[in-house]
Structure formats: C-alpha cells, structure tokens
Amino acid sequence: MIVVFGRYRPHELLFLLLSILWGASALFTEPEPDDLVNRLPTWLTLSAAGLLLISGTFGLVGCTWRRTVEVGLGLELGAMLIGVGGLLLSGYAFLRYGNGEAAMSTGFVAIWIVANLWRALQIRHDLGNLRRKDG
Amino acid sequence: MDWSTITVAAISAVFAGGGAATLITVLARRKLTSAEASEKLTDSAIQLLEAAKRDARADITDLRSELTETRRELADARREAREAGRQMSLLREDATAIVAYLERVLGAINDPNATLERVRIIAGGGPPNGVSSRLRRDQQLG
Numbered sequence: 001m002i003v004v005f006g007r008y009r010p011h012e013l014l015f016l017l018l019s020i021l022w023g024a025s026a027l028f029t030e031p032e033p034d035d036l037v038n039r040l041p042t043w044l045t046l047s048a049a050g051l052l053l054i055s056g057t058f059g060l061v062g063c064t065w066r067r068t069v070e071v072g073l074g075l076e077l078g079a080m081l082i083g084v085g086g087l088l089l090s091g092y093a094f095l096r097y098g099n100g101e102a103a104m105s106t107g108f109v110a111i112w113i114v115a116n117l118w119r120a121l122q123i124r125h126d127l128g129n130l131r132r133k134d135g
Numbered sequence: 136m137d138w139s140t141i142t143v144a145a146i147s148a149v150f151a152g153g154g155a156a157t158l159i160t161v162l163a164r165r166k167l168t169s170a171e172a173s174e175k176l177t178d179s180a181i182q183l184l185e186a187a188k189r190d191a192r193a194d195i196t197d198l199r200s201e202l203t204e205t206r207r208e209l210a211d212a213r214r215e216a217r218e219a220g221r222q223m224s225l226l227r228e229d230a231t232a233i234v235a236y237l238e239r240v241l242g243a244i245n246d247p248n249a250t251l252e253r254v255r256i257i258a259g260g261g262p263p264n265g266v267s268s269r270l271r272r273d274q275q276l277g
Binding site: 044047051055058068070071074075077078079080081082083084085086088089092096 | 139140143144146147148149150151152153154155156157158160161164165168
C-alpha cells in the first residue's frame with residue numbers, strides 16, 4: 001500500500017494565515033466608512049476578531065510543531081475549535097448585519113466552519129490512536 | 136441583545152472554550168511530559184548505573200579469584216624452583232665427587248708403579264667424601 005501524503009496541508013495553513021490577517025485587520029486597522037464592521041456591536045467585532053487571531057496563531061504553531069506529535073496535534077485541535085467559535089460569530093454577523101449582501105461570505109464562512117470541525121474530528125481520532133499506541 | 140445573538144454567542148463560547156481548554160491541557164501536559172521524560176531519563180540512568188555496578192562487582196570477584204589462583208600458582212612455581220635448585224646442587228656435588236674419583240682411578244692406572252691390587256683398592260674405596268646415596272645405590276644395584 002502506498003500512502004501519498006505531504007508534510008503540510010496547504011489549504012489549512014493558508015486558511016489559518018487568513019484567520020490571522022482577518023483578525024488582525026479587524027482589530028488593528030480603521031474600517032472604511034461603509035464597512036460592515038461599522039454596523040457590528042463592538043463586543044462582536046472584538047470577540048470574532050480575537051478568536052480568529054488566536055485560532056490562526058495557535059493553528060500555525062501546531063501545524064509546524066515538529067518536536068512532539070501530540071502537542072502539535074493538540075494545538076491544532078484547540079485552534080480549530082476556537083476558529084469555529086470565531087467563525088460562528090463572523091457568520092452570524094454577516095447574516096444579521098449584512099442586509100442580505102453577504103450571502104456569499106456567509107456560505108464561505110459556513111464551509112470554513114465545517115472544514116474546521118472535520119479537521120478537529122480527524123485530530124481527535126488521531127490523538128486517540130496515538131494514546132492507545134502509547135498505552 | 137436578542138435570543139439569536141445570545142444563542143450564537145453561547146455556541147461560539149462553547150467552541151472557543153473547548154478550544155482554549157484543549158490548548159491549556161496540551162501546554163500543561165507538555166510541561167508534565169517534559170518532567171516525565173526527565174524522570175524516565177533519570178530512572179534509565181540509575182538502571183544503567185546499577186547494571187554497571189553489578190558488572191563491576193562481578194568483574195572484581197572474578198579478578199580476585201584469578202589473583203588468588205595466580206598467587207597460588209606463583210607459590211607452587213617458587214617451591215618447584217627451590218626444589219630444582221636443591222636437586223641441581225646435589226647433582227653438582229655428585230658430579231664433582233665422580234670426577235675426583237675418576238681422576239684418582241686414572242691416576243692409579245697411569246702410575247708407573249701401578250699394580251692391579253693398588254688399582255682395585257683405589258677403585259673399590261669410592262670417592263673420598265662419598266658419592267651421593269643415589270650413586271651408591273646405583274652401584275649396589277648395578
């Protein structure tokens with residue numbers, strides 16, 4: 001049996017990088033006057049952006065962690081779940097405050113949430129296998 | 136804040152909280168793993184040291200028994216060397232006595248006034264100081 005598997009998952013890494021950029025820009029840059037962010041409650045903006053920033057940062061660290069497999073996977077799992085939290089808030093913000101203009105963005109965020117949950121389940125399964133193997 | 140916002144915020148908080156708990160667990164576990172690894176390393180080092188001590192003790196016991204054996208063999212060799220020296224000394228004495236005896240007998244034979252009777256007397260008397268008991272015994276047997 002030949003298993004073809006790269007060291008890194010490019011889509012995941014780039015989406016985690018996007019999380020960092022998204023969160024950082026929402027937190028640290030001034031929004032345009034007609035930007036959706038202006039219509040959001042402050043707590044929602046801060047929560048969603050903060051969670052996305054944390055998720056992206058820990059996710060990238062976990063994905064590139066090479067010393068211990070369990071630690072790398074654990075960091076990635078935590079990042080995926082935090083990312084779901086941040087994306088839920090962001091998706092809700094698009095739906096609620098987007099005035100019907102952000103259907104595409106909402107769909108994109110929804111698929112991203114599903115991908116994060118899928119990856120979280122994979123990691124949970126892998127960690128279980130590793131723990132069983134280690135006894 | 137309406138109910139939908141509260142619901143989404145709550146679900147989001149559950150996921151974010153779960154993720155944060157996972158991160159904290161992993162980081163805490165990492166410290167624990169380091170400590171366990173250090174402990175395991177120390178245990179391994181102690182085990183190795185104990186094994187080395189056991190080996191060293193076994194080696195020392197072997198060396199001691201070999202030393203005892205060597206000392207015993209050395210004592211045997213010294214005793215045998217002393218015995219050989221003593222026998223050499225006896226043989227040297229015997230040889231000297233035999234040479235003197237033969238010279239006396241030859242002198243008696245070569246004497247211009249030699250008579251068979253004188254030769255017999257000199258030859259029958261043996262060496263003046265006596266050949267060793269072994270030589271005499273050989274003469275008696277021969």
